[in-house]
Amino acid sequence: MADIKQTVRDIRKDYTQESLDESAVSKSPFDQFELWMEEAVAAKVHEANAMHLATVDMDGKPSGRVVLLRGLDARGFVFFTNYESKKGRQLAENPFVALTFFWPELERQLRVEGKIEKITGEESDAYFYSRPRGSRLGAWASPQSSVIQSREEIDRLTAVLEAKYPSDSPIPRPEYWGGYRVIPELIEFWQGRASRLHDRLQYKQQSKGWMIERLAP
Numbered sequence: 001m002a003d004i005k006q007t008v009r010d011i012r013k014d015y016t017q018e019s020l021d022e023s024a025v026s027k028s029p030f031d032q033f034e035l036w037m038e039e040a041v042a043a044k045v046h047e048a049n050a051m052h053l054a055t056v057d058m059d060g061k062p063s064g065r066v067v068l069l070r071g072l073d074a075r076g077f078v079f080f081t082n083y084e085s086k087k088g089r090q091l092a093e094n095p096f097v098a099l100t101f102f103w104p105e106l107e108r109q110l111r112v113e114g115k116i117e118k119i120t121g122e123e124s125d126a127y128f129y130s131r132p133r134g135s136r137l138g139a140w141a142s143p144q145s146s147v148i149q150s151r152e153e154i155d156r157l158t159a160v161l162e163a164k165y166p167s168d169s170p171i172p173r174p175e176y177w178g179g180y181r182v183i184p185e186l187i188e189f190w191q192g193r194a195s196r197l198h199d200r201l202q203y204k205q206q207s208k209g210w211m212i213e214r215l216a217p
Contacts, residue, residue, distance in 0.1 A: 015107040015192025020199035022212055029187040029203035029210055030074055036108060036189070037072075045103045052100040053079070055090040063090060069101075070127060076183040077112060078119060080127060084176045085144035091116055097182055107192035114184040124178035136171040137161045188215070 026032040040048035049069040056062050065087065071078030077099060082088055091097070099112040128136065141157040148154065165171045184205065191199040200215040 014194050015198065016194050017107050018191055019193065020189060020191035020201055022201060022214065025189070025201060025212070027210065027212075028074075029184070029189075030072065032189060032203075033072065033110065033187070036103075036106075036110065040103045040106060040108075043103075043105050045105045048101075048103060050101075051077075051079075052102075053087065054098040054100070055087050056094050056096070057090045058093040063087065070179070071181075076114065076181045078123075078179050078181050080124070080177070080179045082139070082142070082144035082174075082177050083118075087145075088176075091180065099182060109190040109192075111186075111188040111190070112182060112184050113186040114182050116180050116182050119179040119181050121178070125173055127179060128173040128177070133167070133171065136173075137165065139174055139177045140171070193217070 026035065037048060047068070050066050051069050052064055053067045054062055054064045063086065067079045067081065069077055070080055083092075095116045097114065097116050101108075101110040103109070128139070137158060140161050141154055186205065187203045189201045189203075193199055196217060198217040200217060202213045202215050203210045204213060
């Protein structure tokens with residue numbers, strides 16, 4: 001068996017594709033994010049909208065998982081989940097979160113820190129009814145984050161729901177399922193550079209708008 005410590009230690013990559021300069025970025029972090037997202041999609045980054053969501057519970061214990069970005073405007077970053085899941089419970093206890101996007105094909109990372117809020121029921125409805133039928137059934141079938149005895153339990157619940165909601169009948173949105181919006185206070189754009197001397201530009205929310213600062217690598 002290979003020495004995993006040696007293998008991990010020896011993984012190295014020098015970043016050389018692009019640079020990031022204050023004079024070349026948008027004054028709005030949202031406009032800059034949209035540009036980077038368009039470039040990530042054009043570069044065929046796998047699931048470019050995947051983002052790591054970090055939460056903290058009342059005891060200060062962190063938890064992380066990957067969720068999908070499903071909306072963005074000048075108010076913030078939107079994703080959807082079960083409000084009764086582990087992350088939903090943590091968000092109810094502590095509304096401050098962090099997001100991280102990583103696009104290795106472009107040697108880029110993006111970090112967001114901010115406060116979370118639930119979006120409106122109307123916004124959650126609009127997205128829920130745009131989802132494939134199987135995903136809508138899945139929102140009902142899964143008691144997300146709860147301990148279950150086996151995979152068969154989920155299959156059984158799904159079968160019950162398929163009988164309850166035939167293919168020609170509407171599937172309502174569960175009250176415990178919906179969207180959150182991360183309202184950013186800080187957004188950092190990271191571009192890999194050679195010798196680990198990376199470019200890092202930080203947008204920080206101020207009373208008069210966004211201040212752009214360069215951070216040491």
